[in-house]
Amino acid sequence: MSRFGSLDPDLIQSGGCTDIYFPRCEAVLEKAGLNPSVVIEVSVASLPLGFGILAGLDSVMELFSGKPVSVSALPEGSIFYEGEPVMVIEGYYLDIARFETALLGFLCHASGIATAAAHIVSVAAGRPVFSFGSRRQHPAIAPMIERAAWIGGVAGVSNTAAPAGIPLAGTMPHAYVLSFDSPESAWAAYAEYADPDVPRIMLCDTLSDEKAEALAAARIGCSAVRLDTPRSRRGDIRSIIGEVRWELDTHGYQDVKIFLSGGVTAADIAALRDIVDSFGVGGAIANAPVIDFSADIVEKDGTPIAKRGRRSGRKQIWRLDGRGEEDSGPAGGRGIGESSPAGSHLGNSRAGRRVLPHTQTPPAGAAPLLVELIRAGRPVAT
Ligand SMILES: O=P(O)(O)OC[C@H]1C[C@H](OP(=O)(O)OP(=O)(O)O)[C@H](O)[C@@H]1O
Numbered sequence: 001m002s003r004f005g006s007l008d009p010d011l012i013q014s015g016g017c018t019d020i021y022f023p024r025c026e027a028v029l030e031k032a033g034l035n036p037s038v039v040i041e042v043s044v045a046s047l048p049l050g051f052g053i054l055a056g057l058d059s060v061m062e063l064f065s066g067k068p069v070s071v072s073a074l075p076e077g078s079i080f081y082e083g084e085p086v087m088v089i090e091g092y093y094l095d096i097a098r099f100e101t102a103l104l105g106f107l108c109h110a111s112g113i114a115t116a117a118a119h120i121v122s123v124a125a126g127r128p129v130f131s132f133g134s135r136r137q138h139p140a141i142a143p144m145i146e147r148a149a150w151i152g153g154v155a156g157v158s159n160t161a162a163p164a165g166i167p168l169a170g171t172m173p174h175a176y177v178l179s180f181d182s183p184e185s186a187w188a189a190y191a192e193y194a195d196p197d198v199p200r201i202m203l204c205d206t207l208s209d210e211k212a213e214a215l216a217a218a219r220i221g222c223s224a225v226r227l228d229t230p231r232s233r234r235g236d237i238r239s240i241i242g243e244v245r246w247e248l249d250t251h252g253y254q255d256v257k258i259f260l261s262g263g264v265t266a267a268d269i270a271a272l273r274d275i276v277d278s279f280g281v282g283g284a285i286a287n288a289p290v291i292d293f294s295a296d297i298v299e300k301d302g303t304p305i306a307k308r309g310r311r312s313g314r315k316q317i318w319r320l321d322g323r324g325e326e327d328s329g330p331a332g333g334r335g336i337g338e339s340s341p342a343g344s345h346l347g348n349s350r351a352g353r354r355v356l357p358h359t360q361t362p363p364a365g366a367a368p369l370l371v372e373l374i375r376a377g378r379p380v381a382t
């Protein structure tokens with residue numbers, strides 16, 4: 001029996017977490033004596049934001065290691081576009097079939113979060129964005145959520161179960177403030193007792209007006225005030241934030257920054273990034289729509305073949321000016337443990353890329369973006 005509704009990872013590894021039609025059709029193929037060698041490409045036909053950031057590769061590598069298949073893919077954190085094969089899997093179909101469910105699940109969910117994070121980070125235009133939304137999802141996938149948000153470019157994450165190397169960030173809950181007899185005593189205790197390396201960011205909207213609480217917190221001493229104003233009180237949040245900034249400046253607290261959280265979306269950030277110093281984003285990242293990848297046969301026993309709506313034959317993505325590393329590296333995010341985003345290349349138009357048949361000679365100076373990761377079940381040193 002699984003605990004907390006989550007699954008034993010060994011069952012995923014063995015193909016036990018799959019859509020029932022796979023084992024059913026495997027059995028028929030076996031009885032029919034069929035097991036073609038295939039090339040399967042993972043791609044997406046439509047990307048609402050016009051681009052995607054690839055994430056979830058760590059789990060796919062684990063899934064296929066030790067299995068008699070070969071895998072090539074765009075490196076994790078790469079930007080990709082509609083119709084581009086982000087991953088290519090080769091092997092006998094019966095060695096791949098039932099793993100399609102887990103393969104797509106790993107990529108769809110993590111890439112959706114990484115893409116939303118990258119979009120929000122690019123809209124924030126240099127203002128730090130923190131992932132505060134792991135509470136909006138099942139805790140068993142908190143490490144995946146925070147890792148994908150980090151790959152998408154956030155400056156830090158709130159969940160302590162995040163993979164090592166990702167900075168943790170957080171402030172204080174309203175429950176903490178309410179545990180004291182006043183917000184002032186809550187802030188004073190935090191200023192005095194919180195670990196020295198914890199930023200003094202005080203939550204300023206619990207019992208009274210943001211302007212009054214922000215000034216009171218600044219007088220006690222803080223580096224920033226967090227506004228998490230409930231929807232019922234929001235009204236014109238821009239005016240509220242503008243008043244808080246004005247009063248802080250007028251009273252000599254120009255250095256006290258403003259941190260905004262609570263239902264923050266990319267549109268909010270676009271509208272407020274000129275008067276807010278950093279953002280805590282929950283559901284807009286953690287609950288991001290998945291990227292709707294599909295896995296399709298494009299070659300069978302060496303012959304190009306594909307279902308309607310897909311182009312047959314194995315392909316390569318070429319970066320025409322040879323800057324493969326820019327596209328094949330973190331394009332909107334970064335690898336785990338890297339100190340900062342590799343700079344957002346979200347401006348990368350797909351004009352600089354070309355998808356060609358695997359057998360076709362590319363233009364001079366072009367760089368291949370799909371790289372071999374696993375050969376016959378063994379990871380390829382990259
Ligand atoms: O973008 P969202 O999905 O809204 O979540 C982001 C913030 C908002 C929420 O505030 P509260 O719900 O007031 O929780 P708390 O009092 O614990 O901060 C909590 O601080 C989350 O980290």
Ligand SMILES: [Zn+2]
Nearest residue numbers: 173174175228
């Ligand atoms: Zn709260």
